[in-house]
Amino acid sequence: MPTLFRLLITLGIFAGLVYGAMFALATYVQPNKGEMTVRIPPEKLNRPAL
Template sequence: MPTLFRLLITLVFLGGLAYAGMFALVSFVEPEPKEVAVRIPTRELLGETAPTRPAGLPTPNVTSTPAEAPAQ
């Protein structure tokens, strides 16, 4: 029985250390907000599906529909 109590006390002590460490991080560390920019490909904005390409080749950032001719 003393071995069981020793194990339980050791586990409670280690749990308390973990809890104290988390509490210290919450109390003393202040996150710094920063600006995040996410690039959205044009084909996603236009609702087009991505063309199938062989593996390893980059996907170009162009649309598959031709541009309209300028009015004259």
């Protein structure tokens, strides 16, 4: 039984660390806002149908 409790406590601590890291990333990291343009060559737009 002590091994089961040790496993559950270890998994709980790990889950808490993962949750804390996700919360910190969602709270403190701000995404860059801006327009993005990607040039597509004309050869890729006018492909013949198969």
